[in-house]
Amino acid sequence: MATPQAPIGSGFGATSTAAEVIKGIDLTGKNVVVTGGYSGIGLETVRAFHAAGAKVIVTARDMEKAKAALREMPDVLIDYLDLLHPASIDAFADRFFSQFDKLHILVNNAGVMAAPLTRDERGYESQFAANHLGHFQLTCRLWPALVRAEGARVVSLSSYGYIRGGIDFHDPHFKQREYHPWVAYGQAKRANALFAVALDSIGMSQGVRAFSVHPGGIVTDLQRHLSQTELDALKLFDKAGKPIIDPEGVDRKSPQQGAATSVWCATSPLLEGVGGVYCVNCEIAPLLPSDESTERFGIRPSAIDPVTAGRLWQLSEQLTGTVLD
Incomplete structure (x- = not known):
């Protein structure tokens, strides 16, 4: 049955770090894939899994940057993958299956x-293509390994930014409507939340559970496209130019704190038999009363609506030509 979108009393919170939430958990013998796990919260996610004994595979678009960032963990495997290139996704999946039979944790972290406005080779808008469609295709291609793990979890990085845009099923790629970077980002992040709902409904009978997370506001390479005006509006830095760290007040976190919710969703024993929920601050977020609610640490009903999630799944199959094996 579907998991209620309601807090369960995790014992962790906004200030918790990835190392704290995984303490005491042994991932020896477990295979983990983290997309983009070589910078920002992705790197901290990898560090936590690696310290717990997992065999971690990091997908990277910039191989040299990834090798430099992961030098301290030489047994972490680094493999090329570009979410905007479908052939690259398929090639990675083929290489994965040549080495591994099972996949216990998949963290769709890159974005x-x-x-x-840029488009991939199919003409798809890049934020929707990279953040959602690329991860949809990757998850479908790795599906047999997830099922064979008999208890796998898939974690997708969403964001409070989902409030900036819904899914435009008639024009998801901004062919007819005016493009706005933040509206496109909102659409992609809402897709990440809805993807977890649909994937979990399909996977729960086969032991695969899915989650989406809001990691918090963290200074990473993700802000590279923003103007100074936009950075000032987001209030990520203090007057001295240092990142603001205030997890409980303004939702501004360190990378270690930002990685915590992904790691908690991927490993917490409290989430056995649970899935399809949107999580914040190492906890299942409360369901907000309406789509007009602005509470940052909850989730609007439309963003986890199962009917919309199913519709998005069908659209994603059509756009990628990919289905679950």
């Missing part, structure tokens, strides 16, 4: 935020 782009508020980028200027």
